[in-house]
Structures are given as structure tokens and as C-alpha cells.
Amino acid sequence: MVKVNGEFLDIAGKSVSEYLETADYDVKRIVVERNEEIVPKSQYDETVLCDEDVIEIVSFVGGG
Numbered sequence: 001m002v003k004v005n006g007e008f009l010d011i012a013g014k015s016v017s018e019y020l021e022t023a024d025y026d027v028k029r030i031v032v033e034r035n036e037e038i039v040p041k042s043q044y045d046e047t048v049l050c051d052e053d054v055i056e057i058v059s060f061v062g063g064g
Contacts, residue, residue: 032055
């Protein structure tokens with residue numbers, strides 16, 4: 001199980017890109033942190049989620 005933004009999900013074995021596609025995130029407007037380290041967007045395809053990973057996904061919101 002992988003903890004994503006406080007919720008446990010059965011997504012171990014998927015890449016960050018695969019998860020983001022199924023979760024309908026706009027990759028251009030988010031930052032992904034895995035185990036307290038930011039994952040560069042260039043590594044989303046090759047970063048595979050493992051059991052006990054802790055993922056935080058932060059969305060940017062524009063406004064003024």
C-alpha cells in the first residue's frame with residue numbers, strides 16, 4: 001500500500017506517471033514528493049511506487 005495525500009492506495013508497482021494519469025491530475029500544475037523528496041517531472045515515468053512509500057501531491061492554484 002502507498003500513502004497518497006493521507007490515503008492508502010493499492011498502487012505499488014505503478015510508475016508515478018501511471019498513477020497520475022489514472023487519478024486525472026494535470027501534470028503541468030503539480031509537484032510530487034516521494035518520501036520527503038521532490039520527484040523531478042523528467043523522472044515520473046521511471047519512478048516506480050513501492051509498498052510503504054509516502055506520496056504528497058501539491059497542486060498549484062492561480063489567482064490574484
